Amino acid sequence: MSVPLLSENIQYLKGVGPKRAHALAAEGIRSAADLIAHYPRRYLDRTNVLRIADIREAVPAATVVGTVLRTRFHARRGRGSRFELTVTDGSGAFLTCVWFQRARAMANLFEEGQRVAFHGKITQFSGRWSMSHPEFDRIDDAGPKLDTGRIIGLYPGHASFDEVGLSSRLFRRILFTWFKEKGAGLVDPLPKAVVTEFHLMDGRRARRAVHFPKSREELDAAIRRLKFEELFFFQLMMGTIRNRVCRDAAPPLVPDGPLLARFTERLPFTLTPGQQSALHDIRVDTTGGARMNRLLQGDVGSGKTVVAVMVALMAVDAGYQVAFLAPTEILAEQHFRTLSAWLDPLGLSVGLLTGSTRRSVRRATLDGIAQGSISVAVGTHAVIQEGVAFSQLGLCIVDEQHRFGVMQRAALYGKGDRPHILLMSATPIPRSLALTVYGDLDVTVIRDRPPGRQDVETRLYWEKRRPELHDLMRREITAGRQIYMVYPLVEESEADELKHIRDAESGYRDVSEAFPDVQVELVHGQMKSADKEEAMQCFVRGEAAILVSTTVIEVGVDVPNASVMVIEHAERFGLSQLHQLRGRIGRGRHAATCVLMCDFKRSEASKTRLKAMVETNDGFRISEVDLRLRGAGDFFGTRQSGLPAFKLADVAEDTDLVGDTRVAARALLDVDPALSRPENRALRDYFHAFVAPDGLSMSRIG
Ligand code: ADP
Numbered sequence: 001m002s003v004p005l006l007s008e009n010i011q012y013l014k015g016v017g018p019k020r021a022h023a024l025a026a027e028g029i030r031s032a033a034d035l036i037a038h039y040p041r042r043y044l045d046r047t048n049v050l051r052i053a054d055i056r057e058a059v060p061a062a063t064v065v066g067t068v069l070r071t072r073f074h075a076r077r078g079r080g081s082r083f084e085l086t087v088t089d090g091s092g093a094f095l096t097c098v099w100f101q102r103a104r105a106m107a108n109l110f111e112e113g114q115r116v117a118f119h120g121k122i123t124q125f126s127g128r129w130s131m132s133h134p135e136f137d138r139i140d141d142a143g144p145k146l147d148t149g150r151i152i153g154l155y156p157g158h159a160s161f162d163e164v165g166l167s168s169r170l171f172r173r174i175l176f177t178w179f180k181e182k183g184a185g186l187v188d189p190l191p192k193a194v195v196t197e198f199h200l201m202d203g204r205r206a207r208r209a210v211h212f213p214k215s216r217e218e219l220d221a222a223i224r225r226l227k228f229e230e231l232f233f234f235q236l237m238m239g240t241i242r243n244r245v246c247r248d249a250a251p252p253l254v255p256d257g258p259l260l261a262r263f264t265e266r267l268p269f270t271l272t273p274g275q276q277s278a279l280h281d282i283r284v285d286t287t288g289g290a291r292m293n294r295l296l297q298g299d300v301g302s303g304k305t306v307v308a309v310m311v312a313l314m315a316v317d318a319g320y321q322v323a324f325l326a327p328t329e330i331l332a333e334q335h336f337r338t339l340s341a342w343l344d345p346l347g348l349s350v351g352l353l354t355g356s357t358r359r360s361v362r363r364a365t366l367d368g369i370a371q372g373s374i375s376v377a378v379g380t381h382a383v384i385q386e387g388v389a390f391s392q393l394g395l396c397i398v399d400e401q402h403r404f405g406v407m408q409r410a411a412l413y414g415k416g417d418r419p420h421i422l423l424m425s426a427t428p429i430p431r432s433l434a435l436t437v438y439g440d441l442d443v444t445v446i447r448d449r450p451p452g453r454q455d456v457e458t459r460l461y462w463e464k465r466r467p468e469l470h471d472l473m474r475r476e477i478t479a480g481r482q483i484y485m486v487y488p489l490v491e492e493s494e495a496d497e498l499k500h501i502r503d504a505e506s507g508y509r510d511v512s513e514a515f516p517d518v519q520v521e522l523v524h525g526q527m528k529s530a531d532k533e534e535a536m537q538c539f540v541r542g543e544a545a546i547l548v549s550t551t552v553i554e555v556g557v558d559v560p561n562a563s564v565m566v567i568e569h570a571e572r573f574g575l576s577q578l579h580q581l582r583g584r585i586g587r588g589r590h591a592a593t594c595v596l597m598c599d600f601k602r603s604e605a606s607k608t609r610l611k612a613m614v615e616t617n618d619g620f621r622i623s624e625v626d627l628r629l630r631g632a633g634d635f636f637g638t639r640q641s642g643l644p645a646f647k648l649a650d651v652a653e654d655t656d657l658v659g660d661t662r663v664a665a666r667a668l669l670d671v672d673p674a675l676s677r678p679e680n681r682a683l684r685d686y687f688h689a690f691v692a693p694d695g696l697s698m699s700r701i702g
């Protein structure tokens, strides 16, 4: 059985001992399982080593393997010291390695005659080829095979590892000994059927081969297998969460009741095919007796709110109440107005609960919710967090749910009433990421937009073209349109690096001066809630032609008459943020323009972001560029999204594996939800010991 074996503390392994065990534990390596999953950071492939004599020009990244010929420490008082060593690799040429930082410590690490691999940038320095602050791995006095094979694993280093002699070489020794003495006890955690179906390398062999590959091919297959395993276990966890929710019994909603019929009659437009098919999915979910757990995805302006309102009416028709949650007060207030306008005429009562609802109003609203006279309670997350008591909660709708992570979602599942759950997100995310982050959800995507919508034209301006911007604004205002202007900061900043950044308050003064005959309003997060609301309303009612703000208006705000979005210092905004902001316009019949004002000084990444904005309006393409720029961990923020930090897999790159593992995990859970079959025994043990978080016990299932 391999779980006890893998759980063994590594302190007692040959070559470890208490001091090294301590240093390893500080990096999270305690058990044999941790040790085995401490994968090489890279491999020294002897066929890829550069001969020093072959260097003709500067090289951004290279590996040189040679013998230390000479070391020299230049001590200097006051000014920094320097350590230099010269390497030769038998090609007849020399390379100099230089350290300016921690020079003394480096001097103590090297001796003449050692064999070392150096990795780094090669430059010419006073006529000689050199590397400064290269990474290095000592590979001398090799035992047979271990350090002289064609491909050698090089392990992530740490200062604390150096201090206790934990070099790559030592890792190889320790691991080699482990596999020799205990490796035979390993059991492949994946079921045979999965291994066969997806042509995976055997789990025991892969664990060894990733450290000691015999060939490039073996290494590639081992890595593919281990990536598969990481993703598979993650999918298994998400699938388990999903099963739990879906297995909850939930009372059916009424798909075609009287309230919904009256609402549809009054609706001034027909639903798009995307909206209709979303409703179809939701009807199937909510009438089968099980609990719905669906994510409705659709780009900004695709019309998710109407769909949500119709689902709300299906719940009210069935005699239930609805909680409608939004991430910000501004958005909650807007939904409250939209919903009231639609539902008041049907004789339904809508309540609003946010952090700044006045106490007397709050009391009355809470009473209405408890007694059932309020059918739909709109609010920020305060609504569920404070355990507001509903009389009969049947449906929980969460707008802009990407602002909340897997764990907050899990909290929602645990609500006593076990309502149906409809999540909505305007951040279209690439499929591979959706399959992981949303692995516990069923997903519907609205791909079309209401008819008559035009793409927003996006322009990139720098300061010199501000007069053109003012001309455009003037023209639009004269034509009766409205304008958003968004700033990165609320007020002037004292910080040096922010001194030149325009802020909303001074922007408000400048714009008011430039357009003296026009009503300009200001909204930002530091204003009192009532003032914010009043300014917002002025703009919604069309009294103010220009709204100056910070990103508080990023999500959800809906003023169809607005036709221009100006974003100051656009180079400072993230791509999805820019796209969300742009989504505030182009919601009406009028042609819309987004102007990105930006600095000359911009990073490569910001150039790519701005270019993508100019080139496309397609949220999915935008999010793919964003994912590539930021990497998956950062795309949502790992902690927030609940996406684990995979050691090998990269959901942005390994899209096929993401899809395969999802299929495989779901298929397995369909036939054996509790993993209780004998052939899944190893899987179940491994899953419980090393993957499933506390509290995610599967005992409730099965
Ligand atoms: P989002 O998906 O960004 O939340 P909204 O629900 O706010 O989008 O819808 C944007 C605007 O489009 C709203 O003013 C809404 O009334 C309108 N709308 C929604 N569906 C349709 C439709 N099928 N035809 C015309 N207009 C629509």
Ligand code: MG
Pocket: 304, 305, 399, 426, 556
């Ligand atoms: Mg919306």
